[in-house]
Amino acid sequence: MKGTKLQEQAAARTQELPGAELTRPFGEGWEVWKVRGKVFMLQTDTTGEPIVIxxxxxxxxxxxxxxxxxxxxxxxxxxxxWITLHPGGELDAQTVDDLVTESYLRVVENLPKKQQPVNPDTFGQLAT
Structure with missing residues (x-):
């Protein structure tokens, strides 16, 4: 995925995650997504390229x-x-979406049950 498209794809996925919120606690140049106050994704271009963490x-x-x-x-x-995704490689949109979702669920599963906006064990599964 090329340049800022990587960050745009990752940010778009957060819009579909219940309780996800964008914050800027580190000032300009950093966007930090949290769920119930816990970080699950960061984006910056302070490294000279637009990365997703x-x-x-x-x-x-x-x-x-x-x-x-x-x-x-x-x-x-x-x-x-933690991992960093860099632009320009072979990561596709679905992989980026999956990695953002996995990061979100790793944080959610460690929240107290009362604070979990979704059930991390069943989120994204189709009801049968």
């Missing part, structure tokens, strides 16, 4: 980094639990 399970993050050259350890974050 997301939570990921450690094993998933390692696998993504091994299979995609445009996925690296989390910029300015815990390198075990």
């Amino acid at each position: 997301l939570k990921a399970a450690p094993a998933d993050g390692r696998a993504l980094q091994e299979s995609h050259e445009d996925v690296t350890p989390g910029y300015h974050m815990n390198k075990q639990h």
Whole structure:
């Protein structure tokens, strides 16, 4: 995904996530998405390129980094639990959507049940 399209795709996905809110606690140049006050996505171009930073399970993050050259350890974050998506690689819109959703659900599952805006175990599944 090229340039700012990566950030636009990731930001568009947050609009579909209950309780997601955009904040700017670090000032200009950083956009931070939270659910119930907990960060699940950051975007910045302070590195010279528009990047997206997301939570990921450690094993998933390692696998993504091994299979995609445009996925690296989390910029300015815990390198075990966060990944950075860079523009210009082969990540498609569906993959970006899935990674944003996974990051969101990783945060939601650690919230007290009363604060969870969705059930992280069933979110996105079709009712049968």
